[in-house]
Amino acid sequence: MKVLCIVGPTASGKTAAAVELALRLGGEVVSCDSVQIYKGFNIGTAKPSMEERRGVPHHMLDVAEPIEKWSAGHYARAARICIEEILSRGKLPIVTGGSGFYLRALTDGLTGLPPAPAEWDFVMIGLHPARDELERRIAARTSSMLKAGLIEETEALLRSGVPADCPPMGSIGYLQSRAVLDGSLTVEQAGAEIVLRSRQYAKRQRTWFFNQIKALWFENISKLDIKTVENTMPM
Numbered sequence: 001m002k003v004l005c006i007v008g009p010t011a012s013g014k015t016a017a018a019v020e021l022a023l024r025l026g027g028e029v030v031s032c033d034s035v036q037i038y039k040g041f042n043i044g045t046a047k048p049s050m051e052e053r054r055g056v057p058h059h060m061l062d063v064a065e066p067i068e069k070w071s072a073g074h075y076a077r078a079a080r081i082c083i084e085e086i087l088s089r090g091k092l093p094i095v096t097g098g099s100g101f102y103l104r105a106l107t108d109g110l111t112g113l114p115p116a117p118a119e120w121d122f123v124m125i126g127l128h129p130a131r132d133e134l135e136r137r138i139a140a141r142t143s144s145m146l147k148a149g150l151i152e153e154t155e156a157l158l159r160s161g162v163p164a165d166c167p168p169m170g171s172i173g174y175l176q177s178r179a180v181l182d183g184s185l186t187v188e189q190a191g192a193e194i195v196l197r198s199r200q201y202a203k204r205q206r207t208w209f210f211n212q213i214k215a216l217w218f219e220n221i222s223k224l225d226i227k228t229v230e231n232t233m234p235m
Contacts, residue, residue: 001087002233003120005032006096007103007209008127009202011137013220015048017127018096022056024226025094025233028086029053030079031060032097032106035171037075038064040157043150044173046141059086066157066166072105073113079106080116092233100208123232124215128206133219138198142173142191151177151187172197 004021006014018029031037036045039062047061059082064070079095079102086093095106107122109115116122129137154177158164164178176193179185185193209215216232 001119001121002092002123003083003087003116004092004094004123004125004229004233005103005107005215006094006125006127007100007213007215008098009134009205009209010098010198011046011134011141011202012098012127012129013137014096014098014127015046015052017125017220018094019048019052019054019056021226021229022092022094023054025092025230026090027092027094028057028059028089030082030086030093030095031058032075032079032095032099032102033060034070034075034099034102035168036061036097037070038062038066038068038168040066040160040162041153041168041171041174043145043148043153044171044177045168046145066162066168069167072101073110075099075102076105076110076113083120098205100205100212104212124213125229126209126213126215126217127220128210128217129219134202135199138202139195142194142198145173145194146187146191150174151180151190154178155181172201 006018008014021027022029035041036047037060060079063078083093105113107116150173154174168174169178173194176185176190180187180190
């Protein structure tokens, strides 16, 4: 049974590619993101809106309370249940995200967690835009997040009682937004810091995926590339 995985660094276009392939291949998306699992953390995680999902069912979003500390093993167990249910409906599971350790736990298991069922055939697709293009996307996305209300979202979460030291509040975007709120950074400084940290994170992700995952790599998912992916996915 095929399970398609779309991996790559932050801002490489994984979400849009997953939705497009889900529409063409009859799939459902399973997020593999260590921060998108948390309820209320939307803008800074680039969590896809209902419009961006285009009617495609998405799983493993908003499944954890902010105070919960999820491990890779916790994620893998929950994601495997989603995948089993998707397969039982005759649909294609499409796992997408940039949390490499979560993906490794899902596919290969961990101490105390066996590998995924042997009958699951993981097909790995990787996105790796050129460095200049990826940096442009990161800068544009950071600007969009700030305009969309990232700092205001952070403030609302804190006012609602979400602890400042909960796991998702330490992630890129929310950490810098908290610094704006406490006066230690200006909005402009926070934006520059988010871009810098995102670029550094993308570099680590790219290195990890290249070294750890055997994938079919694309700079982006064009119509031609989609056909290539379709040809690797006989159901």
